[in-house]
Amino acid sequence: MAITNPIHKLLGKSPxxxxxxxxxxxxxxxxxxxxxxxxxxxxxxxxxxAVYDRICESENRADDLKKQLRLHLPKSxxxxxxxxxxxxxxxxxxxxxxxxxxxAGLMLGRKIMVPAAISTLWMEFLKGAIATTQQALVAIxxxxxxxxxxxxxQEINFVEKMIEELDQLEQITDHFExxxxxxxxxxxSELPPVNVMFLYKIIETIGDLADNAERVGGRLQLLxxx
Amino acid sequence: MTIIAEHGFLLLSLACLFGFFMAWGIGAxxxxxxMGTSVGSRALTVxxxxxxxxxxxxxxxxxxxxxxxxxIRKGIIDPTALTGNPELLVFGMxxxxxxxGTWLFxxxxxxxxxxxxxxxxxxxxxxAAVGISVDAVHWAKVGKIVASWVVSPVLAGVLSYxxxxxxxxxxxxxxxxxxxxxxxxxxxxxxxxxxxxxxxxLKGLKHVFKDADFNMSFGECALYAAGVGILVAxxxxxxxxxxxxxxxxxxxxxxxxxxRVFGVxxxxxxxxxxxxxxxxxxxxxVGPLAAIVGVLKTGVIAGKTAMPSWILLIGGGGIVLGLAxxxxxxxxxxxxxxxxxxxxxxxAAELGAAGTVVLASATGLPISTTHTLVGAVLGVGxxxxxxxxxxxxxxxxxxxxxxxxxxxxxxxxxxxYILKAIFGA
Numbered sequence: 001m002a003i004t005n006p007i008h009k010l011l012g013k014s015p016x017x018x019x020x021x022x023x024x025x026x027x028x029x030x031x032x033x034x035x036x037x038x039x040x041x042x043x044x045x046x047x048x049x050a051v052y053d054r055i056c057e058s059e060n061r062a063d064d065l066k067k068q069l070r071l072h073l074p075k076s077x078x079x080x081x082x083x084x085x086x087x088x089x090x091x092x093x094x095x096x097x098x099x100x101x102x103x104a105g106l107m108l109g110r111k112i113m114v115p116a117a118i119s120t121l122w123m124e125f126l127k128g129a130i131a132t133t134q135q136a137l138v139a140i141x142x143x144x145x146x147x148x149x150x151x152x153x154q155e156i157n158f159v160e161k162m163i164e165e166l167d168q169l170e171q172i173t174d175h176f177e178x179x180x181x182x183x184x185x186x187x188x189s190e191l192p193p194v195n196v197m198f199l200y201k202i203i204e205t206i207g208d209l210a211d212n213a214e215r216v217g218g219r220l221q222l223l224x225x226x
Numbered sequence: 227m228t229i230i231a232e233h234g235f236l237l238l239s240l241a242c243l244f245g246f247f248m249a250w251g252i253g254a255x256x257x258x259x260x261m262g263t264s265v266g267s268r269a270l271t272v273x274x275x276x277x278x279x280x281x282x283x284x285x286x287x288x289x290x291x292x293x294x295x296x297x298i299r300k301g302i303i304d305p306t307a308l309t310g311n312p313e314l315l316v317f318g319m320x321x322x323x324x325x326x327g328t329w330l331f332x333x334x335x336x337x338x339x340x341x342x343x344x345x346x347x348x349x350x351x352x353x354a355a356v357g358i359s360v361d362a363v364h365w366a367k368v369g370k371i372v373a374s375w376v377v378s379p380v381l382a383g384v385l386s387y388x389x390x391x392x393x394x395x396x397x398x399x400x401x402x403x404x405x406x407x408x409x410x411x412x413x414x415x416x417x418x419x420x421x422x423x424x425x426x427x428l429k430g431l432k433h434v435f436k437d438a439d440f441n442m443s444f445g446e447c448a449l450y451a452a453g454v455g456i457l458v459a460x461x462x463x464x465x466x467x468x469x470x471x472x473x474x475x476x477x478x479x480x481x482x483x484x485x486r487v488f489g490v491x492x493x494x495x496x497x498x499x500x501x502x503x504x505x506x507x508x509x510x511x512v513g514p515l516a517a518i519v520g521v522l523k524t525g526v527i528a529g530k531t532a533m534p535s536w537i538l539l540i541g542g543g544g545i546v547l548g549l550a551x552x553x554x555x556x557x558x559x560x561x562x563x564x565x566x567x568x569x570x571x572x573x574a575a576e577l578g579a580a581g582t583v584v585l586a587s588a589t590g591l592p593i594s595t596t597h598t599l600v601g602a603v604l605g606v607g608x609x610x611x612x613x614x615x616x617x618x619x620x621x622x623x624x625x626x627x628x629x630x631x632x633x634x635x636x637x638x639x640x641x642x643y644i645l646k647a648i649f650g651a
Binding site for chain 2: 005006007008009010011012013014015016074076077078079080144145147148149150151152153154155
């Protein structure tokens, strides 16, 4: 006899755990950029390439998680959060992984050297962007507690505070981004022009890491607000 | 008349056999639906769930199952249409039992979510309307029963929604939910004890002490029930005091310890669920059997005959055997699958469903425990308490509803004519 139970069938698989796993993998991509740039500053492109491969691995895993989550979120699911918001959140998270891979890819493809004069500021800028994505993960990890309280009460305030912190971190990163553009502008006449163009592009993409991390917080707020 | 005299013993044996088969099916499959959430949320082990099911199913059937049994037995069919040939009622009820049992067996093989209640009601209406005459059916009563099938999941949903909202307001939305949980959960335990005691005293004891002059006013009942509720809350309070906070588990999820407090509550709601299920669903097996025994013993269709207690024993025994032979395995499988309902939600769904079922039992309405529980889970979902609910299941259940009624009716008509032909009536 087939053992089927309507109550079991009624309860769909929760999308929250996979969403958190996806974000964890995404943040791993961003965090790896630190050792990637360490290697590139040391002109050790062999090691940089190894790190790039690890970034791609994590990005692929995140892609798989994304696809699985999309497949297991049929329209017939009735959830405490809107399905559209959830899928949007997922795709914003995914952008972070893509940006991280693009940064490493652009650098590696042209073996671009960041000018020594701005390398300290560069690393601070990068760490700021990574910290922003990490804070976004902290907020996403609150989703199971939010579900537990039925998206109400103290827990909402708690998460709101986390999102505020996230916004502050993004502002700090923004500030670094402006500084680094300014310094690069002062140096650009002495550098190979094509590389400079790409450096601007890379700075922008690192900025995207933080921007998208902030948007994760924004999407999370939308989930709460239904 | 001669048929009953000639084949009385054979008919009685058949009735007991079919009734036992039906009860076995309820124990094997249906009970697991009612108790699975408790096992899945890790509030109970399979063994504990089986023990609770055995005790409280039986108590529910014995103390609060009388009204539904009498509805199944003599509420759906108009006895006056059968005065001339009481043997038709015997054949019909035999056919209904066999039809419902067969249909449930087919459905289990196919994995359809059918309800015992719907198949037995469909089967009884079927043989009565086609085999006897359309007027033999109490259509007003049948209409009421069908309406209750719509109302019961909705009511359970509203109740469990309110229960979960109250848990949010009293416990989850505060900075120290663990202490709040310990303080407020005894009140829910009180509700469980009060509910069961109230229904037992208002409706059940009349059936149990039929001869003794048993009369209690509503107020007296409420007073005694409150006493039982307080007793249950005190017992629960003792078990609650033994739950300690677990900082290791809380690091991962800050509500892990709170859920363990709710786990204690869920033991109590599981008891109420088994009680409710026993009070309503055992009648599906016992009701037709009681009708047959009534005719065979007196030779006429009597409006009011005492139901011998051995019939209930057959029902209870069948359920226990079903649990022991097959329900054990079903419960273990289902328990492994239903892990998405944590105790704080599982209790709200179970208590909402149990309250609705017990209410229906008191009014003599045969409803489906499983469907009621589905409604209750939806109610918690509307309170934003459940991560994902698959609404497809709701339409599948609705479809199985629509198919079960004619299928149960058709099978029972078929068996009715076969039985009539065999016994040469």
